[in-house]
Amino acid sequence: MSGYTPELKELIRKVEATRPARVEKARKGEHFPALTLEQRQEWLRKYHPDYKNDGRRKVLVGPNRGAELPEEIAALLESKSRIDPLAIDLKRTDYEADLLVIGAGGAGTAAALAAQEAGLKVLVSTKLRHGDSNTVMAEGGIQGATQEGDSPYLHYLDVIGGGHFSNVPELVAALTNDAPLIIHWLEGLGMMFDKMPDGRMKVRHGGGTCRKRMHSSGDMTGAEIMRVVRDEARNRSGDIKILEFSPAVELILDEEGRAAGAVLYNLETKEYYVARARAVLIATGGFGRLHIQGFPTTNHYGATADGCVMAYRAGVRLQDMDSTQYHPTGAIFPEQNVGLLITEKVRGLGAQILNAEGEQFCFPLEPRDVESACIIRECLDIGKGVATPTGRSGVWLDSPMIDMLHGEGTVRKELPAKYIQFKRYDMDISKSPMLIYPTLHYQNGGILINEWAETGVKGLYSAGEVAGGVHGRNRLMGNSLLDVLVFGRRAGLRAAEYAKSNRPGVKLTLRHVEAFNREVEEAGIDGARTAPILLPDYSPDHVRARQVG
Amino acid sequence: MSEDKKPLKPLATGDRTIPPEGAKMIPIYIMGREYMVPETLTIMKAVEYAGYTYIRGCGCRGGICGACGTFYRFLGDYRLRSGLACQTVAGPNMVIMQLPFFPLNRPDYVLDEIKGNPHEELRRLYPEVFKCIGCGTCTRTCPMDIDVMDYIALMKRGDLKGAAHKSFDCVMCGLCASRCPAQITQFMAAMFVRRVYGKYILPRAGHLERRVSEVKGGKYEKALKGLAAMKQDEVKKLYVEREREPDLAEPGKWMPRDVTNL
Numbered sequence: 001m002s003g004y005t006p007e008l009k010e011l012i013r014k015v016e017a018t019r020p021a022r023v024e025k026a027r028k029g030e031h032f033p034a035l036t037l038e039q040r041q042e043w044l045r046k047y048h049p050d051y052k053n054d055g056r057r058k059v060l061v062g063p064n065r066g067a068e069l070p071e072e073i074a075a076l077l078e079s080k081s082r083i084d085p086l087a088i089d090l091k092r093t094d095y096e097a098d099l100l101v102i103g104a105g106g107a108g109t110a111a112a113l114a115a116q117e118a119g120l121k122v123l124v125s126t127k128l129r130h131g132d133s134n135t136v137m138a139e140g141g142i143q144g145a146t147q148e149g150d151s152p153y154l155h156y157l158d159v160i161g162g163g164h165f166s167n168v169p170e171l172v173a174a175l176t177n178d179a180p181l182i183i184h185w186l187e188g189l190g191m192m193f194d195k196m197p198d199g200r201m202k203v204r205h206g207g208g209t210c211r212k213r214m215h216s217s218g219d220m221t222g223a224e225i226m227r228v229v230r231d232e233a234r235n236r237s238g239d240i241k242i243l244e245f246s247p248a249v250e251l252i253l254d255e256e257g258r259a260a261g262a263v264l265y266n267l268e269t270k271e272y273y274v275a276r277a278r279a280v281l282i283a284t285g286g287f288g289r290l291h292i293q294g295f296p297t298t299n300h301y302g303a304t305a306d307g308c309v310m311a312y313r314a315g316v317r318l319q320d321m322d323s324t325q326y327h328p329t330g331a332i333f334p335e336q337n338v339g340l341l342i343t344e345k346v347r348g349l350g351a352q353i354l355n356a357e358g359e360q361f362c363f364p365l366e367p368r369d370v371e372s373a374c375i376i377r378e379c380l381d382i383g384k385g386v387a388t389p390t391g392r393s394g395v396w397l398d399s400p401m402i403d404m405l406h407g408e409g410t411v412r413k414e415l416p417a418k419y420i421q422f423k424r425y426d427m428d429i430s431k432s433p434m435l436i437y438p439t440l441h442y443q444n445g446g447i448l449i450n451e452w453a454e455t456g457v458k459g460l461y462s463a464g465e466v467a468g469g470v471h472g473r474n475r476l477m478g479n480s481l482l483d484v485l486v487f488g489r490r491a492g493l494r495a496a497e498y499a500k501s502n503r504p505g506v507k508l509t510l511r512h513v514e515a516f517n518r519e520v521e522e523a524g525i526d527g528a529r530t531a532p533i534l535l536p537d538y539s540p541d542h543v544r545a546r547q548v549g
Numbered sequence: 550m551s552e553d554k555k556p557l558k559p560l561a562t563g564d565r566t567i568p569p570e571g572a573k574m575i576p577i578y579i580m581g582r583e584y585m586v587p588e589t590l591t592i593m594k595a596v597e598y599a600g601y602t603y604i605r606g607c608g609c610r611g612g613i614c615g616a617c618g619t620f621y622r623f624l625g626d627y628r629l630r631s632g633l634a635c636q637t638v639a640g641p642n643m644v645i646m647q648l649p650f651f652p653l654n655r656p657d658y659v660l661d662e663i664k665g666n667p668h669e670e671l672r673r674l675y676p677e678v679f680k681c682i683g684c685g686t687c688t689r690t691c692p693m694d695i696d697v698m699d700y701i702a703l704m705k706r707g708d709l710k711g712a713a714h715k716s717f718d719c720v721m722c723g724l725c726a727s728r729c730p731a732q733i734t735q736f737m738a739a740m741f742v743r744r745v746y747g748k749y750i751l752p753r754a755g756h757l758e759r760r761v762s763e764v765k766g767g768k769y770e771k772a773l774k775g776l777a778a779m780k781q782d783e784v785k786k787l788y789v790e791r792e793r794e795p796d797l798a799e800p801g802k803w804m805p806r807d808v809t810n811l
Binding site for chain 1: 589590591594597598599600601602603604605607608609610611612613614616636638655657658659660693694713717718720721740741743744745746747748749751752753754755756757758760761764765769770772773774776777778781784785787788789791792793794795796797798800801803804805810811
């Protein structure tokens with residue numbers, strides 16, 4: 001534990017002092033009382049960043065004109081196209097496929113596999129590498145009611161209660177009904193689930209669950225899912241073509257306003273290509289890299305809301321874009337790990353959240369937004385946060401309890417990736433607690449879809465984090481890995497039916513982009529930037545000051 | 550709350566590096582060119598601080614995607630070192646080269662058709678695995694501290710379970726393959742072995758099989774439709790009344806008091 005400063009070591013002693021009694025209670029199944037539904041609402045209103053009114057304004061253009069959104073998102077939706085639509089020669093097709101999948105994370109890859117099984121030729125265009133996505137970073141698990149004491153009915157209640165009853169019910173029903181099918185599909189693809197010797201799935205609780213239905217693969221569940229589905233897609237490379245470092249920047253429609261392809265951009269040669277398809281799926285993931293309200297993020301480098309921007313210009317409505325999930329446990333120490341996700345599995349295994357005095361102040365498995373609000377309250381209002389050497393404030397996550405509750409070596413075995421990430425900085429999380437604070441984790445809202453991942457534009461589908469409504473205004477752990485696969489596969493299947501039964505459009509058009517650019521100009525938006533932004537810019541001020549050309 | 554106890558507001562700086570006042574600056578060499586950067590940054594943040602915008606070589610920024618495999622040396626030290634740029638702290642006089650891409654050998658296969666002898670299939674797909682010379686460079690190179698040479702040895706012996714578990718932490722960055730004198734693409738062979746192990750060697754979940762046939766038979770559709778059509782107050786009531794499965798209950802053994810909705 002020499003990675004800690006002397007001041008922090010001193011405070012860790014307070015945690016150690018209260019630990020034996022806390023472990024004793026946990027063994028008896030006694031825990032800190034959870035908040036009531038009324039208290040949850042009060043805590044959220046007072047302490048959750050979503051409920052703060054500064055930093056929001058009405059968006060001035062597009063299908064959601066008039067909606068109150070965070071500044072970062074409003075500005076993005078009001079930006080102009082990167083391309084001059086008239087300069088793109090739509091008569092020259094560079095790529096052609098039955099289905100164009102935009103984005104190659106979990107949802108895009110699952111859709112590609114499902115569509116290929118239904119007989120389609122699939123083109124997948126993606127901004128970074130195949131698999132670079134938030135899917136790969138999801139750690140703790142994937143939910144599914146597979147055990148005898150559980151059912152999709154109870155899973156449904158957990159999802160919609162966790163979302164404060166703001167979810168779209170039909171989407172929740174689809175999610176929870178298909179969950180066992182998805183777990184089974186993954187098992188058949190050779191995923192290494194955590195199992196008992198007889199093959200029974202090991203399952204755990206997550207925040208807001210009434211049953212233990214979190215299936216896992218170490219603490220690399222998302223990485224394992226991604227590498228398995230990607231490997232399978234590679235085995236089908238005859239039918240599934242992957243274009244890396246080639247993000248889509250605009251959708252292409254046909255003369256009837258149906259989705260008919262996209263303009264792709266080669267990040268390296270800076271060429272634009274025309275990709276033509278009978279159906280299009282947007283699976284571009286979330287917006288973490290917009291750093292809403294300046295929060296650090298757990299998201300991967302490409303999470304810049306490209307899909308929302310493109311769909312919006314094609315006339316697709318977005319929902320709940322003002323709702324952002326702050327994961328309660330982002331690392332804030334050491335500085336190198338800031339923003340790093342500490343999986344909820346740590347709390348699922350029994351680690352408690354403690355203030356600077358080593359005291360519990362909340363039930364450790366509240367729904368994520370409530371848990372985050374509790375931590376923000378403890379640090380900013382109660383004033384019992386722990387200060388780091390770089391001026392951050394947070395609370396303890398008492399991981400050493402895990403070995404005490406489940407046996408020596410459990411941390412190393414169940415949380416191998418986390419263990420290594422702290423060991424690098426000379427901290428053993430099986431012996432000392434971690435310092436955490438909420439971090440921007442997930443885009444709750446997004447493109448409006450129905451239970452078959454269809455959008456308001458014919459032939460256009462959307463699945464995964466870029467789509468909204470499944471989780472309402474708050475998502476529970478283990479339901480995003482499920483979401484990307486359920487709706488990815490549903491989109492692939494439905495797109496296949498559609499592509500086979502509809503004759504493709506004749507004339508391609510970008511007129512919706514011209515019209516949108518005009519609308520931005522007419523709204524008199526000063527200095528509208530161009531989007532999708534594709535890559536975040538982290539260069540420091542002194543460099544930017546010299547980039548004058 | 551007294552004034553002196555007022556807590557510090559967390560710094561909200563996204564991922565841009567704002568070095569603290571008086572931070573010590575150190576020289577690093579990005580592909581040979583010198584830049585001064587604040588100490589304690591990861592290689593990735595140091596490269597961005599120097600003014601680079603990544604296209605390749607940057608993915609999750611959290612040590613799990615394998616996009617940022619990096620080789621480096623310190624000036625005056627003959628040893629070639631390796632790590633992930635997002636996880637390795639940049640030190641003074643570090644000479645850095647990231648590996649943005651590495652050509653790999655990955656033969657296609659059909660998982661459903663590998664039933665008989667997966668070890669033989671491994672030999673057919675990756676004959677080079679069996680030509681490992683045991684130099685251990687892969688193990689020394691692995692940024693995830695995986696004993697790569699050991700899992701290759703297990704593969705040669707036919708211990709696919711051992712190889713699957715030993716290679717489990719792999720992020721597929723490709724550093725091992727880039728240094729292998731026997732030209733093995735270790736991490737791709739391991740991917741194949743893990744899937745074979747997951748599908749054919751790990752016992753299948755019987756309870757899952759049963760649940761899948763229930764779902765496919767439409768067992769839950771009516772109940773879910775009912776919930777979706779229900780008034781919010783009624784759903785709230787059902788939500789609040791849920792019984793919570795005890796944390797330490799044994800999977801498959803515990804049953805709730807109310808079994809009507811299972």
